[in-house]
Amino acid sequence: MRESDFDVVRQLPLFCDMDRAHFDALLAAAHLQRLPKSTNLIHEGDLPDFLHIVVEGAVELFAESHGRETTIDILRPVTTFILAAVIRDEVYLKSARTLTQSRILMIPAKAVRDAFGRDAAFARAIVGELAIRYRSIVRVLKDHKLRTGVERLANWILTSEQEQGGRGRVVLSYDKRTLSARLGMSPEHLSRNLTHLAQNGVVGNGREIVITDRGALQRYAKADPLIDG
Amino acid sequence: MRESDFDVVRQLPLFCDMDRAHFDALLAAAHLQRLPKSTNLIHEGDLPDFLHIVVEGAVELFAESHGRETTIDILRPVTTFILAAVIRDEVYLKSARTLTQSRILMIPAKAVRDAFGRDAAFARAIVGELAIRYRSIVRVLKDHKLRTGVERLANWILTSEQEQGGRGRVVLSYDKRTLSARLGMSPEHLSRNLTHLAQNGVVGNGREIVITDRGALQRYAKADPLIDG
DNA sequence: CGTGGGGTTGATACAGTTCAAGATACGTGG
DNA sequence: CCACGTATCTTGAACTGTATCAACCCCACG
Numbered sequence: 001m002r003e004s005d006f007d008v009v010r011q012l013p014l015f016c017d018m019d020r021a022h023f024d025a026l027l028a029a030a031h032l033q034r035l036p037k038s039t040n041l042i043h044e045g046d047l048p049d050f051l052h053i054v055v056e057g058a059v060e061l062f063a064e065s066h067g068r069e070t071t072i073d074i075l076r077p078v079t080t081f082i083l084a085a086v087i088r089d090e091v092y093l094k095s096a097r098t099l100t101q102s103r104i105l106m107i108p109a110k111a112v113r114d115a116f117g118r119d120a121a122f123a124r125a126i127v128g129e130l131a132i133r134y135r136s137i138v139r140v141l142k143d144h145k146l147r148t149g150v151e152r153l154a155n156w157i158l159t160s161e162q163e164q165g166g167r168g169r170v171v172l173s174y175d176k177r178t179l180s181a182r183l184g185m186s187p188e189h190l191s192r193n194l195t196h197l198a199q200n201g202v203v204g205n206g207r208e209i210v211i212t213d214r215g216a217l218q219r220y221a222k223a224d225p226l227i228d229g
Numbered sequence: 230m231r232e233s234d235f236d237v238v239r240q241l242p243l244f245c246d247m248d249r250a251h252f253d254a255l256l257a258a259a260h261l262q263r264l265p266k267s268t269n270l271i272h273e274g275d276l277p278d279f280l281h282i283v284v285e286g287a288v289e290l291f292a293e294s295h296g297r298e299t300t301i302d303i304l305r306p307v308t309t310f311i312l313a314a315v316i317r318d319e320v321y322l323k324s325a326r327t328l329t330q331s332r333i334l335m336i337p338a339k340a341v342r343d344a345f346g347r348d349a350a351f352a353r354a355i356v357g358e359l360a361i362r363y364r365s366i367v368r369v370l371k372d373h374k375l376r377t378g379v380e381r382l383a384n385w386i387l388t389s390e391q392e393q394g395g396r397g398r399v400v401l402s403y404d405k406r407t408l409s410a411r412l413g414m415s416p417e418h419l420s421r422n423l424t425h426l427a428q429n430g431v432v433g434n435g436r437e438i439v440i441t442d443r444g445a446l447q448r449y450a451k452a453d454p455l456i457d458g
Numbered sequence: 459c460g461t462g463g464g465g466t467t468g469a470t471a472c473a474g475t476t477c478a479a480g481a482t483a484c485g486t487g488g
Numbered sequence: 489c490c491a492c493g494t495a496t497c498t499t500g501a502a503c504t505g506t507a508t509c510a511a512c513c514c515c516a517c518g
Contacts, residue, residue: 044455063371065453070374072367084360093367093455116356120349123356127345130359131313137363138301138322141370142292145299145413148473176497184374186475191498206483206497224294226273226322377505405465415507420466435465459518466513473506481498488491 001032005055009105012053012078014129018122022115030107041096041104048086050106054079057102058174062181063094071181073140074099080129086112087126099174142227149185150193154221156183157202157209159228168214172207230261234284238334241282241307243358247351251344259336270325270333277315279335283308286331287403291410292323300410302369303328309358315341316355328403371456378414379422383450385412386431386438388457397443401436 006027009015015023032055035041041052044063052059054077061072061081072094075081085092086109098104115122143152156179160170172179180190194204200220201213211217235256238244244252261284264270270281273292281288283306290301290310301323304310314321315338327333344351372381385408389399401408409419423433429449430442440446 063375063455065371065375065456066451068375070371072370072374084363087356087360088364090364091455093364093371116353120352123349123352124345126356127316127352127359130356130363131316134313134359134363134366135317135319135322137366137370141301141366141373142294142299142322144370144374145301146292146294146297150473175495187497188476188499189474192474195498222295226292226320227294379505416465417467417508418506421506424466461516461518463516464514466511468511469509471506471508473504475502475504477500477502479498479500481496483496484494486492486494488489 001027001030005032005103005105008055008078009053014080014125015122017125018115018119022119022122026107026111026115029111030105032103032105034103035098035101037098037100039098039102041098042082042092042094044092044095046092048082048089048092048109050108051083051086051112052081052096053105053107054081055103055105057104058099059096059102059104060099060178060182061094061096070184071178073137074178074182080133083126083129083133087116087130089113099178136229139227139229144184146224146227149183149189150196151221152183152185153190153193154197154200154202154217155223155228157197157211158217158221158223161211168211170209170211172209175207230256230259234261234332234334237284237307238282243309243354244351246354247344247348251348251351255336255340255344258340259334261332261334263332264327264330266327266329268327268331270327271311271321271323273321273324275321277311277318277321277338279337280312280315280341281310281325282334282336283310284332284334286333287328288325288331288333289328289407289411290323290325299413300407302366303407303411309362312355312359312362316345316359318342328407365458368456368458373413375456378412378418379425380450381412381414382419382422383426383429383431383446384452384457386426386440387446387450387452390440397440399438399440401438405436 009027010023041059054075056077059075059081061075063070063072081096082092089109116126157170161168164170176190177187180187183190185193201211201216203210203212238256239252270288283304285306288304288310290304292299292301310325311321318338345355386399390397393399405419406416409416412419414422430440430445432439432441
């Protein structure tokens with residue numbers, strides 16, 4: 001593992017307060033893997049072997065049941081995932097795959113649980129991390145139950161635009177098929193919804209989406225800080 | 230607070246390992262309130278004053294946005310709620326109200342955060358509790374995104390029947406209106422779905438639902454341990 | 459009794475999916 | 489650099505799941 005990556009991980013809220021020796025032990029047991037696009041990382045129903053951390057790239061969390069599949073969330077660096085399963089040593093409830101080439105840090109689950117039992121600062125940091133994850137999934141749930149597809153899209157455009165610097169345009173970092181899954185709609189519906197938003201200040205053009213009338217879009221989206229964060 | 234209630238709380242996984250003195254301090258600052266049906270306990274957007282615990286009765290977690298409302302979960306004793314907001318000292322993302330007359334233990338948020346900082350065993354117990362809550366909401370999300378309304382109903386009947394002793398019948402402890410909200414459908418739709426299930430081994434009769442053909446119902450429901458727990 | 463709330467039933471409308479076909483962009487080999 | 493084949497994206501039409509509105513029923517309760 002590169003020195004710079006080591007530092008990035010060390011500075012994560014999850015690790016920055018823990019005892020140096022415990023941290024070193026944790027990372028000594030860990031692997032940093034560079035993985036190609038569309039690699040399956042974990043599969044729901046399995047018992048956790050590793051705590052995963054997206055260091056670079058993008059990871060999709062999804063779930064299947066009887067032939068149906070749904071995207072739960074898309075994670076960007078630097079984020080832990082399946083922490084709850086590791087802590088409880090219970091089966092994963094979701095699966096994960098890379099969406100782009102990614103670098104994933106994998107820390108053996110047992111090492112995490114050991115450090116958790118031994119290092120109080122680490123235990124407290126895990127609480128913070130879990131609470132963040134919990135609140136994040138509550139937002140996802142509200143987004144899906146309180147909004148229609150077009151509204152989710154409108155709000156996604158607004159928040160993505162902010163993340164990308166507020167220049168009035170959003171560039172997709174994955175294909176529209178994936179975006180439609182992330183927004184919980186079929187690819188066809190995303191396409192239609194995008195044309196529908198043309199009347200509300202948005203123009204789509206390939207992988208670029210341009211906001212032509214932010215006021216109109218905001219009025220239409222009805223953003224809610226308790227959903228969009 | 231009654232002696233027996235004190236013991237019940239002390240024995241919760243969240244508290245049983247913590248230092249006796251810290252526990253006493255926590256409870257000294259707490260109130261146990263008996264509240265009538267339909268009392269609002271917390272409102273989304275407010276900052277947390279108390280950690281709440283359902284000791285008796287039933288509590289509905291719900292959320293609103295721009296005139297729409299959705300039920301997130303229904304909690305039965307003994308369960309904590311809004312722990313994540315208390316720990317992070319951030320606004321509630323959901324609201325809560327009693328569904329029946331209930332007894333709710335309220336522990337001042339500051340006292341919880343103090344104990345959390347001072348008592349490592351308590352911090353670890355909070356991790357366990359948060360991980361359970363997290364996994365529970367993932368199941369709720371999967372239930373809604375991977376199933377139709379009728380399927381949710383069928384699975385709800387099966388798990389409720391197990392909880393009520395596996396005697397082939399389920400008795401509702403709240404009205405159908407509330408159940409329909411819990412299942413994420415309109416009251417009309419619940420009614421229709423229930424008659425639809427008549428062909429699949431279920432007979433509804435007022436507040437009682439009887440399973441006449443468990444095999445047929447199970448086949449229809451396609452239960453999934455990664456959703457129903 | 460009458461009144462009202464919860465529940466059912468019917469008719470209609472909307473959101474979203476699916477299937478099928480056409481359009482557009484995109485990387486590869488010639 | 490172009491032609492081709494494949495991916496992805498869009499468009500259209502039919503269909504499923506669910507919501508909404510309205511009428512009605514039933515029973516509990518004043």
